[in-house]
Amino acid sequence: MGEIVLSGIRATGKLHLGNFLGAVQNFVRFQNSGEHRCFYFVADQHTLTEPYDPEDLRQYLLEMVKDYLALGLDPERSTLYVQSSVPEITELTLYLGMLQPVGELLNIPTYKELVRKHPDNVNHGLLTYPVLMAADILGPKATLVPVGSDQVPNVELARDLAKRFNNRFGHTFVVPEMMRQMVKVPGLDGGKMGKSDADNAIEIKMPIPEIRQRYRTKGITDKERTTMDKPGDPYNRCMSVYPVHELVTPGETDTREIAKACMAAEIGCVACKERLVDSLAAMLEPFQARRVELAGKDDYVREVLHEGGKAARVIIAETVAEVRDKMGIVLY
Secondary structure (H helix, E strand, O other): OEEEEEEEOOOOOOOOOHHHHHHHHHHHHHHHHHHOOEEEEEEHHHHHOOOOOHHHHHHHHHHHHHHHHHHHOOOOOOOEEEEEHOHHHHHHHHOOOOOOOOHHHHOOOHHHHHHHOOOOOHHHHHOHHHHHHHHHHHHHOOEEEEOOHHHHHHHHHHHHHHHHHHHHHHOOOOEEEEEOOOOEOOOOOOEEOOOOHHOOOOOOOOOOHHHHHHHHHOOOOOOOOOOOOOOOOOOOOOOOHHHHHHHHHOOOHHHHHHHHHOOOOOOOOOHHHHHHHHHHHOOOOOOHHHHHOOOHHHHHHHEEEEHHHHHHHHHHHHHHHHHHHHHOOOOO
């Protein structure tokens, strides 16, 4: 068996194109290689750090797992679970927290940004979010963590905690590595596509005609290309259309057919957007068909999560028992 791969996603809304291309596509690739042990979870406890509605949390969680399954994650080949189903994760968070200086947490860029965005919601969970994330990673002794660029400081902290624990109590954790190639998927405005900004995102369950309309009206191409006979610059001035072509249009990164046509004024921005949506349709329609089949199967999803939680708990409980023993904690 190769790497132990772990990643999770918060239950804060519907999955979008950025989640699929930047994360879940890699999850499926690792699973299908047959060479790795894969742990993929929904981070419901991480979701509690920001304002939320309890009923939304419950429903989003099930819907996101249906998305996972429809996108190709297989509970027979990957361990799919919910963070809160493994209470040993929160216990490990406590133990790791004893080794974590508060000053380092205060200086993490993601924490500073969240404090700036939500100054009235600076809670303990927000500060210790990276320690909980470290427990997520170190609990199953993950060796490879595919994450977005915004989570790099948190994984670095997990790496530091693994080294700190090993140095003080003896070798226990493998220091996890991050996936080197991380995909950034632009939203419709050219910035990062995120669940918190629905107007900027393309949800993967969105009907293809709606996706087409959103790109027609909101997709940003080269603003300096004022007429079709004027050459464009797809690499530097096309903010939200050509970068997605590079990710979803077959062969584009090899032939650069669309980019060359743009630079030679042989294709207009409208046609470029239409071809992008055609590529997205070819990729998303099989998922959307499978997703419809799962729409009413809440009981099946709960069973998948129940079994996945049991399997994850067995593995993580072994790690926590080892940590307890090395730290001198005895359960009487």
